[in-house]
Amino acid sequence: MKTRSQMKNVLHLTHTDIESDSRILKEMGALSDAGYAVSGIGVVLDEGAQKSTVSFSADITAINLHSRRLTFLPRTLRHIATLFELVAKMLPRAVRARPNVIHCHDTFVLPLGCIVKLLTGAKLVYDAHELESNRNGLTRLQGVLTLRVEKLLWRFVDALIVVSPSIERWYHETIGSKLSAVILNSPLFYEGRQQDKNYLRKNFGIPTESKVFIYVGILGNGRGIDLLTEVFKDPQISSHIVFLGYGELSEELKILAALHPNMHVHEAVPHSQVVPIVQSGDFGLCLVQDVSLSDYYCLPNKLFEYCFAGLPVLASDFPDIRSLLAEYGIGECCxxxxxxxxxxxxxxxxxxxxxxxxxxxxxxxxxxxxxLVALYQQCLPTSDH
Known part of the structure; x- marks a missing residue:
């Protein structure tokens, strides 16, 4: 049995709150189980997400970024100020960690990862949680700058992780070929862990004969929520809809739920509770809007949460989603x-x-x-691990 000092060190860098980021926690857990010593540096966020319990040994640090509060600055300038503050605060910690692998989550921390690589000789894994330069919420200027940063730093990247086959293909064709893997954002779900099958009906007083459609995820714009609320106002619809999550539209949805007896809002829960709750619905809703190339090529985590809960999915007619639904018989597109x-x-x-x-x-x-482990084994020669 190797001691921690004998293990290869993997340092995860992110501009999110690690303990609220299920994808990062799942990857850290997988690498810990595979014999790596894992640590992470993220930031303190208060967005309404529920923190998850960390079930593996890891040194996780969260820093405060004061520049995010400079709301009087134009968005792009605030973005740049935040980047400089993040590098200044994370760099000393990252170098002291002496990592063998720096695992960068998204473009925002990629410049920092490259600096740490140059100072420590570590391998660099770039984990793009979306198609980073063309995603919902970016201004045109931010998108251009993001792509330029990726192209400029591409030669320092030893391995690429993406969330869908189309995004992997886009990176290879647009920026350059790279050792890569598609790591789907599937839930960490254990068979047999099931909520009461009538949980949602009991919780919201939904009649037994009514179908329950459930939406899981960020309650924000660009996610089809306005379309869904319009549909469920229609008197022809006898089904109920439950929104499970948090975001800028939470209060608006609660007002609508008070006016329409077939609409309901469930507070955000830790990721481990999502699939058991979803199991008490009848259909999952994954109607992402085509507001960016990243959305068009997406395979969202909610898609996998629904199918592992056993719920058929009604989803956007996008290429990767359509292909997945057809291959596994888990729903239909519209x-x-x-x-x-x-x-x-x-x-x-x-x-x-x-x-x-x-x-x-x-x-x-x-x-x-x-x-993920196979990619790491390719990235780190066998003699090094």
């Missing part, structure tokens, strides 16, 4: 128009169609762990 969504929901609530799921093992987090 166009993002109110009439099309309403027709699809009416069809699902009235139909006795049974979706016959294929084996979900290739989509499981255990399968993703295998791909």
């Amino acid at each position: 166009r993002l128009q109110v009439n099309d969504i309403r027709d699809a929901i009416l069809r699902l609530e009235r139909s006795e169609t049974i979706f016959r799921f294929a084996s979900l093992k290739p989509l499981s987090w255990k399968a993703q762990e295998g791909k």
Whole structure:
């Protein structure tokens, strides 16, 4: 058995709160189980997300970024100020960690990762949680700057991790070929851990005969929420909808829920509780809007949370989503128009169609762990690990 000092050190860098970021925690846990010593430096955020319990040995640090409060500055200037503060505060800690691998989550910490690589000789893994330069919420200028940063620093990247096949292809074709792996954002879910199958009906007083559609995720713009609320106002719809999450639209949705008895808002819960709660619904909703190339090529974590909960999915008709739903028989797609969504929901609530799921093992987090560890083994020569 190796002591911690004999293990290869993996340092995760991110501009998010690590203890609220399920993807980072799952990857850290997988690497810890594979025999690496893992640590992470993130930031303090208070966005309403629930923190998760860390079940593995890890040194996790969260720093305060005061520049994020400079709201009087234009967004791009504030972004740059935050970057400089992040590098200044994280760099000494990162160098002291003497990592063998720096695992950078998203472009914001990539410059820092490259500096640490040059100072320590570590390998650099770039984990793009989205198509970073063309994603929802970026201004045009931020998108251009992000792509330039990626292209400038690409030669320092030893391995790339992405969240969908189309995004992997985009990076290879647009920036350059790189050792890479698609790590799907599947839930860490244990069979047999199930909530009461009537939990949502009991919690919100939903009639037994009514179908329950559930939306999981950020309650923000660009996620089809406005379309869903419009659809569920329609008197033809007998189903109920539950929104589970947090975000800028939370209060607006609570007001709508008070006015419409078939709309409900469930407070955010830790990631470990999402799938058990979702199991008490009938259908999952994954209607991402085509507001960026990253959204068009996405495979969101909610898609996997639904299918591992056993719920068929009504999803956006985007290439990677359509391919996944067809291959595993886990749902259907529709166009993002109110009439099309309403027709699809009416069809699902009235139909006795049974979706016959294929084996979900290739989509499981255990399968993703295998791909992650294999990438690390390719990145670090056997003699080094």
